[in-house]
Amino acid sequence: MPIPCSTEACTSAATIKRSKDGSAVCATCFTRRFEEDVHETISATNLFKRGEKVAIGASGGKDSTVLAYVMKVLNARHDYGLELILLSIDEGIKGYRDDSLKSVERNKIEYELPLTILSYKDLYGWSMDEIVARIGKKNNCTFCGVFRRQALDRGAYKLGATKLVTGHNADDIAETVLMNLLRGDVARLQRCTNICTGDDGGSLPRAKPLKYTFEKDIVMYARVNKLEYFYTECIYAPNSYRNFARDYIKKLERVRPRAILDIIYSGESIAVRKEVALPVLGRCSRCGYISSQKLCKACLLIEGLNTNQLDLGIKRKVTTETKTGCGKDKTGSSCGCSNEDKVQSIDF
Numbered sequence: 542m543p544i545p546c547s548t549e550a551c552t553s554a555a556t557i558k559r560s561k562d563g564s565a566v567c568a569t570c571f572t573r574r575f576e577e578d579v580h581e582t583i584s585a586t587n588l589f590k591r592g593e594k595v596a597i598g599a600s601g602g603k604d605s606t607v608l609a610y611v612m613k614v615l616n617a618r619h620d621y622g623l624e625l626i627l628l629s630i631d632e633g634i635k636g637y638r639d640d641s642l643k644s645v646e647r648n649k650i651e652y653e654l655p656l657t658i659l660s661y662k663d664l665y666g667w668s669m670d671e672i673v674a675r676i677g678k679k680n681n682c683t684f685c686g687v688f689r690r691q692a693l694d695r696g697a698y699k700l701g702a703t704k705l706v707t708g709h710n711a712d713d714i715a716e717t718v719l720m721n722l723l724r725g726d727v728a729r730l731q732r733c734t735n736i737c738t739g740d741d742g743g744s745l746p747r748a749k750p751l752k753y754t755f756e757k758d759i760v761m762y763a764r765v766n767k768l769e770y771f772y773t774e775c776i777y778a779p780n781s782y783r784n785f786a787r788d789y790i791k792k793l794e795r796v797r798p799r800a801i802l803d804i805i806y807s808g809e810s811i812a813v814r815k816e817v818a819l820p821v822l823g824r825c826s827r828c829g830y831i832s833s834q835k836l837c838k839a840c841l842l843i844e845g846l847n848t849n850q851l852d853l854g855i856k857r858k859v860t861t862e863t864k865t866g867c868g869k870d871k872t873g874s875s876c877g878c879s880n881e882d883k884v885q886s887i888d889f
């Protein structure tokens with residue numbers, strides 16, 4: 542006997558179980574509720590202002606494909622008044638990014654959104670394939686993550702965007718909370734659950750409208766709406782720290798699906814004691830990008846590659862005056878909490 546759709550007044554049979562709340566719904570109600578949940582997140586947090594130009598970080602993967610599609614639907618349905626554009630970064634990974642960019646090219650036509658592609662090679666002089674050939678498959682994700690973050694910012698600025706949105710979903714954010722907790726990275730732990738970061742004037746504001754959306758629901762939404770995306774994992778990331786956190790969270794989810802949202806809520810509720818030293822953000826003396834050090838991490842990494850000092854920007858060195866975790870000036874004697882590492886590890 543078919544189970545009826547749980548949406549009031551809907552007479553269809555349920556065909557889908559929503560991961561978010563376990564409710565059984567028909568495909569039409571699944572789509573509508575998915576979209577309205579995202580709208581709810583956007584409106585409850587006043588994420589956009591009318592007239593904003595919003596760059597969508599488009600990797601060709603499921604999350605950013607769904608994000609681009611849903612942003613287009615909601616912008617029209619709720620009259621947000623946004624100008625939407627697609628921005629892709631070509632890291633230069635043959636057999637991975639070249640294929641996923643073809644998917645973005647098709648989305649550009651189908652969703653009628655302008656697309657700009659910037660490459661690591663043009664921005665930094667190095668593609669990821671060249672970097673991996675030089676450094677091997679250890680630490681390569683550090684290069685890629687630092688470069689991508691900056692490339693998306695630079696690209697969005699160049700295009701005159703006032704905000705950048707990415708397809709980070711609830712599972713991604715729960716993983717990040719866990720990773721920062723395990724690394725003892727208080728600065729990142731404090732801000733990684735924010736729906737919008739960089740809106741304090743430091744850098745271009747970047748927002749995550751899918752912050753509360755489960756990965757499983759995103760995959761289902763893409764399937765129901767026949768969205769085309771590229772689904773191969775990055776060939777250089779099989780041993781990344783994130784993958785271990787992902788596996789762990791998937792196991793937790795099997796036992797208790799709400800664990801994902803609860804990890805996010807825990808992250809949102811964490812307050813940092815005021816004695817804990819947090820990095821002071823300034824500007825990179827070379828490229829002007831936001832940085833807690835004289836040189837930003839991207840500039841350090843590039844210098845390391847160009848001068849064959851391959852641990853530059855990877856190994857943490859205490860080169861500036863920092864405060865220890867106990868709040869005393871660092872004078873050489875350790876208080877035991879070695880918080881200088883954490884102060885040094887700030888991202889941008």
Ligand SMILES: Nc1ncnc2c1ncn2[C@@H]1O[C@H](COP(=O)(O)OP(=O)(O)OP(=O)(O)O)[C@@H](O)[C@H]1O
Nearest residue numbers: 598599600602603604605606628629630707708709
């Ligand atoms: N090469 C890229 N170009 C533009 N945006 C990107 C790129 N890589 C990642 N992003 C943005 O960052 C978000 C999270 O990155 P992540 O590495 O999880 O993406 P992915 O697994 O390649 O693809 P997706 O998240 O779209 O499924 C993406 O949803 C996208 O908005």
